[in-house]
Amino acid sequence: MILDKIVEHKKKEVKELKAKRRSLKEKLASDKISLLAEIKKASPSKGLIQPNFKPDVQLKAYEKAGAAGISVLTDQKFFQGSSQILKQMRKLTELPILRKEFIIDPLQVYESFFIGADVVLLIAAILTDQELNKFLDICRELKLEAIVEVHSLADLKRVLKTEAEIIGINNRDLNDFSVQLKTTAELAAELEKLGERDNHYLIAESGIKTKEDLDFLKEIGVDGVLIGETLMRAESPAAKIKELGLN
Ligand SMILES: O=P(O)(O)OC[C@@H](O)[C@@H](O)c1c[nH]c2ccccc12
Known part of the structure; x- marks a missing residue:
């Protein structure tokens, strides 16, 4: 396959990038949220x-306030994001970066790796089982981590x-x-019921x-x-993070 050839061709760069990958899982394993x-x-x-959009300032505020990782929207059409912003963020932080994108093609997984993401989002509802498995395989090969997103019990059962x-x-x-926060409560309960809570980060x-909201989620025991929006709208994101008890 052509993609394998590209990776072969870029072997040295791939090796270097892989060695530098930062882990979100390590952070999720800690006791606090x-x-x-x-x-x-x-x-x-x-x-x-946020009309006064300054990603670098935002990033530094997040970092200072103790964020475990940064999520960067790269979708242009709906979120006015870009890969460029992610590349810029990569130069400014050693925190794990999640590339927030509608990933529907294996090429996007490779692209995420090369622009400097450590984690990708895979949305179960827009992928077939076969695609999901394939993309997870590519992630493993590249030492990328994946957040697999679910919204329903049907999604969850497929992902498990x-x-x-x-x-x-x-x-x-x-x-x-x-938006309903009880979606998290319901699906977390299902995960527990299926005996699958302990072997997943949530x-x-x-x-x-x-x-x-945070107290509610703490009760559920999410990791x-x-x-996004709450922190993007806040006059001081750092103060907001403190207010939410997340620092
Ligand atoms: O801004 P909020 O309500 O705090 O949400 C953040 C994040 O969950 C949201 O941006 C998101 C979750 N899954 C997605 C999939 C695609 C695009 C965006 C998203």
């Missing part, structure tokens, strides 16, 4: 979120048949953008805004939270 802080200018549900180690529960329904994603 890990914060994945997101850099995003706009979204399809909210339009422009794969080698996925980090499960992201998206509280947002990507069909109508409605991240709650989307719609997290207040200290009460991490992914927060």
